Amino acid sequence: MEAVTVKSQTGATAQIYTHGAHLTSWISSSGEELIFVSKKAIFKPPKAIRGGIPVCFPQFGKLGPLGQHGFARNSTFTVSSQTDCSVTLKFRPTPEQLEEAKFAHRFELAVSVTLGTNDRGEDTLTQTLEATNMSDAAFDITAALHTYFTVSSIDQVQITGVDNKFLDNTQDMKESTSEPGPVTFSGEVDRIYVKTPDNLQIVDKGKRRTITLHKEGLPDAVVWNPWAEKAKAMADFDDEEYKGMVCLEPALAASGPISLQPQQQWHAQQVLSVSNT
Numbered sequence: 001m002e003a004v005t006v007k008s009q010t011g012a013t014a015q016i017y018t019h020g021a022h023l024t025s026w027i028s029s030s031g032e033e034l035i036f037v038s039k040k041a042i043f044k045p046p047k048a049i050r051g052g053i054p055v056c057f058p059q060f061g062k063l064g065p066l067g068q069h070g071f072a073r074n075s076t077f078t079v080s081s082q083t084d085c086s087v088t089l090k091f092r093p094t095p096e097q098l099e100e101a102k103f104a105h106r107f108e109l110a111v112s113v114t115l116g117t118n119d120r121g122e123d124t125l126t127q128t129l130e131a132t133n134m135s136d137a138a139f140d141i142t143a144a145l146h147t148y149f150t151v152s153s154i155d156q157v158q159i160t161g162v163d164n165k166f167l168d169n170t171q172d173m174k175e176s177t178s179e180p181g182p183v184t185f186s187g188e189v190d191r192i193y194v195k196t197p198d199n200l201q202i203v204d205k206g207k208r209r210t211i212t213l214h215k216e217g218l219p220d221a222v223v224w225n226p227w228a229e230k231a232k233a234m235a236d237f238d239d240e241e242y243k244g245m246v247c248l249e250p251a252l253a254a255s256g257p258i259s260l261q262p263q264q265q266w267h268a269q270q271v272l273s274v275s276n277t
């Protein structure tokens, strides 16, 4: 499978597969891998790669009639432009792909990844989505950047920025509440936090590292760790790997869908930055 590598001026790198415009690695300028990919991941289309950043589009999860997380992550993109530190990949489904996905509308989805630094000198990764409705009727979209972060140990991790109310996907999206304060992990977590602030953090005490996730156009945030039982049930995920990963996914999920009118464009992005504490 074809992949592109981009490099920042400070030596950070990222790898993006054309299959799904799927980012599978982001190595900081100090040489740390920040993204989790399962050692059992299957690199064979149309299967989505387990880990990295699957692009969920035009549907998040089961929030619509399509297959889980839509079909962009199962489809091959083409590289439309590239520089040393940036790449843009595009996907325009063919009539056959639309038929197979049972989706009636033509669209183009562009995914860009750009590496840089912010004004504090921290490594940044900016990932943008730009969708254009190329059909003559409106259609509904939900979406997510399903980001798998690698962590020292899940019991050393806290997610801050979300409040304590969420929809619990382990209980049919029941409205639930946790203790106030950061999210911690001691069992399966599969939650949609609706309309969160746009800055969220993954605080990894074990690695003494904080990743800040700034999102735009993606009002919700999904937090996921499958824990032991679900890990065992996934063929492309090793039984113990849940201890070394967490997903924090900026999403247009429960706040959606958005109706995209003919010729209308929709933009969204996440900017990840990393600091050592």
Ligand SMILES: O=P(O)(O)OC[C@H]1O[C@H](O)[C@H](O)[C@@H](O)[C@@H]1O
Pocket (backbone or CB within 6 Å): 061, 068, 069, 146, 169, 190, 191, 222, 223, 224, 247, 249
């Ligand atoms: O197995 P996948 O289709 O890649 O989905 C992996 C996970 O994605 C999201 O985080 C959902 O909230 C979970 O319910 C789902 O299990």
